[in-house]
Amino acid sequence: MDEYIKREAAIEAVKHAWAKGLEPSQYIENIPAANVAPVQHGRWEVGYFHDRVCSCCLHPDNDFDDYAHKFCPHCGAKMDGGLTDGC
Numbered sequence: 592m593d594e595y596i597k598r599e600a601a602i603e604a605v606k607h608a609w610a611k612g613l614e615p616s617q618y619i620e621n622i623p624a625a626n627v628a629p630v631q632h633g634r635w636e637v638g639y640f641h642d643r644v645c646s647c648c649l650h651p652d653n654d655f656d657d658y659a660h661k662f663c664p665h666c667g668a669k670m671d672g673g674l675t676d677g678c
Contacts, residue, residue, distance in 0.1 A: 600622045601619055631667065632673035634671075634673070635652065645663040645665060647668040
């Protein structure tokens with residue numbers, strides 16, 4: 592599993608290491624990993640019963656009056672029109 596760190600934390604670690612004349616990798620290795628999740632991208636499509644369904648999870652959107660959902664309420668996919676493999 593990939594680990595991610597904040598850019599600002601990495602920059603600060605490198606600055607401190609270079610100021611002390613030490614190897615920056617030792618400082619970077621001590622930065623705690625951030626808690627992140629991959630973003631799934633999807634889009635709203637017309638379902639079998641002419642309702643809106645998420646292209647990722649195929650669950651219908653039960654809120655027919657609000658077409659402003661930016662994320663699927665079922666799987667959390669970002670509804671920006673893109674498609675993610677394995678979504």
